[in-house]
Amino acid sequence: MTLKFYGAARTVTGSKHLLTTGRGTRILLDCGLFQGINTDELNQNFGFDPAEIDVVILSHAHIDHAGLLPRLVRMGYTGPIYCTPATADLCRIMLLDSAHIQEKDLQRINERRQRKGRQPLETLYETEDVERTLDLLHPVPYHQPYDLNGGEVTFLFTDTAHILGSAAVSLTIREKNEEKRLFFSGDIGRPNDKILRMPEAFPQADYLICESTYGDKLHEPEPDMKAHLLRIVRETCVERRGKLIIPAFAVDRTQELVYALDQLESADLLPRIDVFIDSPLSVKATGVMKRHEECFNPDILEYIKKDGDAFAFPNLHYVSDVDESKAINERPGPCIIISASGMAEAGRIKHHIKNNIEDSRNTILLVGYCSPNSLGGQLKNGAKEVRIFGETYAVRAEVEVMDSFSAHADYAEMLRYLSCQDPAEVKHVFLVHGEIDRQLIFQHHLEKAGFRHVSIPTPYETVQL
Numbered sequence: 421m422t423l424k425f426y427g428a429a430r431t432v433t434g435s436k437h438l439l440t441t442g443r444g445t446r447i448l449l450d451c452g453l454f455q456g457i458n459t460d461e462l463n464q465n466f467g468f469d470p471a472e473i474d475v476v477i478l479s480h481a482h483i484d485h486a487g488l489l490p491r492l493v494r495m496g497y498t499g500p501i502y503c504t505p506a507t508a509d510l511c512r513i514m515l516l517d518s519a520h521i522q523e524k525d526l527q528r529i530n531e532r533r534q535r536k537g538r539q540p541l542e543t544l545y546e547t548e549d550v551e552r553t554l555d556l557l558h559p560v561p562y563h564q565p566y567d568l569n570g571g572e573v574t575f576l577f578t579d580t581a582h583i584l585g586s587a588a589v590s591l592t593i594r595e596k597n598e599e600k601r602l603f604f605s606g607d608i609g610r611p612n613d614k615i616l617r618m619p620e621a622f623p624q625a626d627y628l629i630c631e632s633t634y635g636d637k638l639h640e641p642e643p644d645m646k647a648h649l650l651r652i653v654r655e656t657c658v659e660r661r662g663k664l665i666i667p668a669f670a671v672d673r674t675q676e677l678v679y680a681l682d683q684l685e686s687a688d689l690l691p692r693i694d695v696f697i698d699s700p701l702s703v704k705a706t707g708v709m710k711r712h713e714e715c716f717n718p719d720i721l722e723y724i725k726k727d728g729d730a731f732a733f734p735n736l737h738y739v740s741d742v743d744e745s746k747a748i749n750e751r752p753g754p755c756i757i758i759s760a761s762g763m764a765e766a767g768r769i770k771h772h773i774k775n776n777i778e779d780s781r782n783t784i785l786l787v788g789y790c791s792p793n794s795l796g797g798q799l800k801n802g803a804k805e806v807r808i809f810g811e812t813y814a815v816r817a818e819v820e821v822m823d824s825f826s827a828h829a830d831y832a833e834m835l836r837y838l839s840c841q842d843p844a845e846v847k848h849v850f851l852v853h854g855e856i857d858r859q860l861i862f863q864h865h866l867e868k869a870g871f872r873h874v875s876i877p878t879p880y881e882t883v884q885l
């Protein structure tokens with residue numbers, strides 16, 4: 421049995437790991453898009469023939485884990501794609517959104533390549549490819565063992581609490597008279613998520629494929645997130661009569677913010693100002709989340725019993741229409757605008773920042789990871805001027821940061837998650853989904869915890885299990 425790492429090897433995007441059993445069954449774990457600078461060609465070619473893959477098992481709906489599924493189908497894959505029910509519902513909105521982005525970005529990418537004298541790229545995928553991909557989704561609930569290929573392989577989903585529907589995958593592979601147990605973590609969430617349940621323990625494994633995004637980091641404790649948010653709202657919207665602009669990822673981050681504001685409103689603490697969720701994808705994702713309360717933790721379920729809806733309160737407006745979005749920037753007076761994308765690199769949030777960044781009454785609140793070169797990253801690092809849509813803007817608005825919203829476990833939380841395993845029974849740990857400097861530190865932490873063989877695969881490395 422072999423395992424080959426086609427993505428997320430010494431990097432944090434493009435999650436793709438190919439398991440080939442002794443009988444030749446080819447199982448692809450995730451099919452993620454490479455994101456960032458100089459990734460265009462990486463997304464064009466898989467390094468394997470998609471038509472020869474038998475099964476895809478998907479950990480969750482984030483684009484760096486699911487975003488190349490339509491490309492896989494476009495290039496010949498016709499088999500099933502197994503995922504949790506919530507992941508299937510999120511893929512239906514996120515992959516269609518990704519297709520629109522691919523189509524819009526292709527012209528810009530090819531113009532740049534033409535200036536450099538390079539051949540143009542074909543589109544990764546189109547809406548029609550997404551539609552065919554969605555037909556292949558097979559939802560499998562958590563904790564329900566599922567047999568593949570006549571019982572040669574059985575897999576089980578357990579909750580990782582990273583985003584709605586996220587799952588770790590435990591596989592049992594039967595070869596001759598022997599069983600081998602392989603575990604794939606996907607992305608590991610945090611133990612005290614405001615909406616989702618705790619990450620779950622999983623069955624003992626022989627081999628672990630484990631993410632390592634924050635392998636060198638401990639998250640700083642947030643003493644009172646709601647109090648922090650309320651202070652920023654009051655200072656911006658009440659004292660300075662300005663607008664609070666919040667770039668936020670459409671899935672989970674936006675809903676966490678809405679839930680926090682809903683709680684403040686229920687406690688009669690939130691000022692009577694309009695709150696706009698200005699992102700079509702965020703609006704759809706909130707609808708998906710409401711349909712999957714089976715993923716929620718006891719606290720929010722108890723809150724819903726009393727409040728009726730954790731994502732709706734007076735003065736909260738969900739905006740999808742383009743004209744309504746433009747009208748937000750023309751309205752006078754204070755308000756809160758939550759819009760995608762979370763790094764402020766694309767989407768309506770760039771327009772809101774452009775229109776409000778030079779007014780000192782306003783605040784831009786950053787609530788998640790931003791790559792250093794992104795607009796959000798520049799603001800986070802204290803830039804005095806930024807370029808938006810080709811023009812330079814002075815940063816006169818206040819810039820605030822709240823890091824308590826991270827959806828990735830830190831190294832202590834990952835070690836706690838892995839503590840359900842007997843290290844003496846684990847033959848090998850493979851670290852993926854991380855930068856090499858952080859992975860080396862996490863490798864040391866795992867070895868101190870008793871895991872004997874911990875390695876960091878290189879791109880396209882093949883290992884024999």
